[in-house]
Amino acid sequence: MIDDDVRTDPKPTRRQKQAARMAEAASGGWRTLLVKIVLLGIVDAIAIYGIFVLLLHDQWLVIGVIAVVTVIVNWIYFSRTQLPAKYLTPGVIFLILFQVFVLGYTAYIGFTNYGTGHNGSKEQAVSALMSSALERVPDSPTLQVSVVDQAGTLGLLVTEPDGDVLVGTNDSPLEQVDNPQMDGDKAVGADGWTTLSFAEVIARTDQITSLAVPASDDPNDGAVRTPDGQSGYLYVSNLQYDAEAGTMTDVTTGVVYTDTGVGAFTADDGEQLLPGWQIVIGWENFGRAFTEESIRGPLVYVTIWTFVFAAVSVATTFFLGLFLAIVFNDMRMKGRKYYRVLMILPYAFPSFLSALVWAGMMNESFGFINQVLLGGASVPWLTDPTLAKVSILIVNLWLGYPYMFLVCTGALQSIPDELTEAATVDGAKPWAIFRLIKLPLLLVSIAPLLISSFAFNFNNFNLIYMLTNGGPRDSSTSIAVGHTDILISMVYKVAFTGQTRDYGLASAFSIIIFLVVAIIAIISFRKTRALEELN
Numbered sequence: 001m002i003d004d005d006v007r008t009d010p011k012p013t014r015r016q017k018q019a020a021r022m023a024e025a026a027s028g029g030w031r032t033l034l035v036k037i038v039l040l041g042i043v044d045a046i047a048i049y050g051i052f053v054l055l056l057h058d059q060w061l062v063i064g065v066i067a068v069v070t071v072i073v074n075w076i077y078f079s080r081t082q083l084p085a086k087y088l089t090p091g092v093i094f095l096i097l098f099q100v101f102v103l104g105y106t107a108y109i110g111f112t113n114y115g116t117g118h119n120g121s122k123e124q125a126v127s128a129l130m131s132s133a134l135e136r137v138p139d140s141p142t143l144q145v146s147v148v149d150q151a152g153t154l155g156l157l158v159t160e161p162d163g164d165v166l167v168g169t170n171d172s173p174l175e176q177v178d179n180p181q182m183d184g185d186k187a188v189g190a191d192g193w194t195t196l197s198f199a200e201v202i203a204r205t206d207q208i209t210s211l212a213v214p215a216s217d218d219p220n221d222g223a224v225r226t227p228d229g230q231s232g233y234l235y236v237s238n239l240q241y242d243a244e245a246g247t248m249t250d251v252t253t254g255v256v257y258t259d260t261g262v263g264a265f266t267a268d269d270g271e272q273l274l275p276g277w278q279i280v281i282g283w284e285n286f287g288r289a290f291t292e293e294s295i296r297g298p299l300v301y302v303t304i305w306t307f308v309f310a311a312v313s314v315a316t317t318f319f320l321g322l323f324l325a326i327v328f329n330d331m332r333m334k335g336r337k338y339y340r341v342l343m344i345l346p347y348a349f350p351s352f353l354s355a356l357v358w359a360g361m362m363n364e365s366f367g368f369i370n371q372v373l374l375g376g377a378s379v380p381w382l383t384d385p386t387l388a389k390v391s392i393l394i395v396n397l398w399l400g401y402p403y404m405f406l407v408c409t410g411a412l413q414s415i416p417d418e419l420t421e422a423a424t425v426d427g428a429k430p431w432a433i434f435r436l437i438k439l440p441l442l443l444v445s446i447a448p449l450l451i452s453s454f455a456f457n458f459n460n461f462n463l464i465y466m467l468t469n470g471g472p473r474d475s476s477t478s479i480a481v482g483h484t485d486i487l488i489s490m491v492y493k494v495a496f497t498g499q500t501r502d503y504g505l506a507s508a509f510s511i512i513i514f515l516v517v518a519i520i521a522i523i524s525f526r527k528t529r530a531l532e533e534l535n
Contacts, residue, residue: 036077044070056151069093103514110507113263113281116500117274122259125277126241127171129248129265130219131212134235143224143232144186147201147208148193154204156213157195158224158232159187167193173214174224201229239273248273285508294478295505298490305389306486310457313396314450320397321404322442326434329412340409347402355466358395382468385483392484396463400453411445412438447528454524455517459488487513 047070054063073093076085112118120128144159148167155169157177165187166174181189189195201208212223215234222236240249246259257265257273264276288295324343328336346354361368362381370377381391415438423433464470470485470493480493487509495506 040074040077043073053151106507106510109503110285110511111280111282112278112504113276113284114278114504114507115502118263118276118278120275120277122277125264125275126219126248127214128275129273130237130239130241131170131223133238133250134212134223134225135238136225137222137234137236140234143234145224145226145230145232146186146188147196147204147226147229148190149196150193154207154211155193156211156224156226156232157187157190157193158213159185165190168213168224170211170213173216196229205229281504285505286512288505289508289512298474298477298479298481299509302481302485302487302490305484306458309389309392309396309460309486310454312393313400313457313460314454316393316397317400317404317453318408318446318450320401321406322408324401324405325408325412329409340405343405344402346398347406351399352462352466354399355395355463358391358398359467362391383472385472388468388472388484392463392467395467396457396460399463400457403453407446407449408442411442414445415441443528448525451521451524451528455521458486458517458520459513460486461488461492464489465492 047066050066051063054066073089076082076089141161143161146157148155148157150169153169153171155167155172156174157180158166158168158174160166163185165177165180167177167190168174177187177190179191180187196204208229209225209227212225212235214223215221219237219241222234224232225235226232238250238252240251241247242249248257248265249255250257255267255271257267257271260266261279262272262276263279263281264272264274266272289299290296327333328339328343330336333339359382362370364370364378364380364383367381369381370379380387382388419437419441420433423437428436464484464486468482468484470482470489472484473480473482479490480498481490485493491506491509491513494509495501495503
C-alpha cells in the first residue's frame with residue numbers, strides 16, 4: 001500500500017503539456033504583449049469615442065454597457081489564466097450585437113407605435129409641433145447671429161441688443177456664453193464651437209434657414225431663426241403648450257389637443273396633431289394583424305402563398321437536382337464533367353442579377369420569351385396574378401436546382417456500392433433499389449438541407465423584389481401588397497414604402513415570421529430523427 005502522505009501527483013499528459021504551452025504562448029512574449037496593447041488600444045479608443053458621442057445624447061444605459069464590456073474585455077486579454085475566454089469573447093460580442101440585440105430590438109419595436117408620425121420622444125414631438133407653427137414676432141428686434149458648429153451639430157451664436165451673448169441648437173435652448181470672441185459689438189466665436197465661414201454658410205443655407213433655436217426651456221417663449229446666417233429674429237408659435245395639463249392649444253382657433261395616451265395630442269373630435277411620439281402599445285400590432293380586415297385579408301393569402309412558394313420551390317429544385325445528379329452520376333455517360341459544369345452555371349451568377357435578366361426576358365411587350373420564342377405573343381408573365389406566381393416558381397427553379405444537384409451528387413457518391421450490388425444480386429429492380437435503399441440513405445444527409453432551403457425560400461426577398469416587386473398590386477387592400485408578395489416582402493413594404501410607414505406593425509410581422517419558421521424547423525428536425533436510425 002502506498003502511503004497518502006508520500007503519494008506524488010501524476011505526470012501531466014501530452015495534451016496537458018500542449019495546452020500549457022499554448023497558454024504560455026498566448027499570454028507571454030513582448031511581441032504578443034505589443035500586439036495585444038495595440039489592438040486593445042484601438043478597441044478602447046473606439047469605446048471612449050462612443051461614450052463621448054453618447055454623452056451628448058444622455059444615453060446613460062448604453063454608456064454603462066459599453067464601459068462594462070470594455071473593462072471586461074481588457075481584463076480577459078491581460079489575464080494569463082482566461083485562455084478559453086480570449087477565443088470566445090469576440091464571437092460572443094458579435095453574437096450579442098448582430099443576433100440577440102437585433103431580435104430583442106425588433107421584438108421591442110413590435111410592441112410600440114413606432115412609424116410615420118411617431119418616430120421620437122414626446123419632447124421631440126412638442127419641439128417639432130411648436131417649430132412647425134412658428135411666426136415672426138411683429139417689430140421684434142434684429143439679433144446679430146453667427147452660425148457655429150459642434151461635432152456636426154449646427155447652432156446659432158446670438159448677440160442680443162443689450163450685449164449678452166448666447167448659443168443654442170435645435171435641441172438645446174439658448175444659454176449664456178462666457179468669454180465669447182467679439183468682432184466689434186458682435187460675437188463671432190465661443191469656446192467649444194467652430195464658426196462657419198461665409199462660404200460654408202452659403203453651402204449649408206438649407207440647413208441654416210431651417211434652424212429654430214429655442215429661446216428658453218419653455219417652448220412657449222419662441223425660437224430664434226435666421227434667414228441669412230447674419231441676422232436673427234424671434235419667432236413665436238401659434239400653438240401653446242401646457243406641460244402640467246398635457247395639452248396643446250391652437251391660439252388661432254382655440255382648439256385644445258390633449259395627451260390621451262395614444263402617442264399624439266388629440267382633439268375632442270379625434271383629430272390628431274402630428275408628429276406624435278413613440279409609446280408602448282402592448283399587443284395592439286398583433287391584434288391588428290389578426291383582427292383588422294384590411295390587414296388580416298392580405299396577411300392570410302400572403303401567408304398561404306408564402307408556404308406554397310417555399311414548399312413548391314424546395315420540391316421542384318430537389319427533384320430536378322436529384323434527377324440530374326442520378327443522370328450525370330452514371331459512369332456510362334461520356335463527358336460528365338463538362339455537363340456538370342454547365343449544370344451549375346446558374347449557381348455561379350449572383351441571384352439578383354439572374355432575377356433581373358429573367359424579368360427582362362419575361363417582359364410582356366419586348367421580352368425575349370414573347371418576342372423570339374413565342375413569335376411576338378403578348379403573354380403577361382409578370383402582370384397577371386396567376387402567371388406571375390408561375391413565373392416566380394420557374395425562375396426560382398432555375399436558380400435553385402444547381403445547389404440541389406451538387407448536394408445530391410455528393411450524397412449519392414457517398415452511398416457504398418456494395419449495397420447496390422447486394423440488392424441487385426438479390427433480384428431487386430433499379431426503381432426498388434432507388435426507392436428502398438438510395439433515397440432513404442440520401443435523405444439522411446439531405447433532409448437538414450431541405451429544411452434550411454425551405455427556411456431560405458420562406459424569406460426569399462431578393463427574388464420577389466427583383467422579379468416582380470411583389471406585383472401585380474392588389475388594389476383592394478389598405479396596405480401596399482401585391483399578389484406575389486411573400487411575408488418578408490410584405491413586411492418590407494409595410495416598413496419602408498408608401499407615405500405611411502408602420503415599423504411597429506412590420507416588426508410584429510417579423511416576429512410572427514420568426515416564430516413560424518422556428519416551429520417548422522423544430523418539427524421538421526424532430527421528424528428527421530427517424531432517418532438517423534438508417535445509419
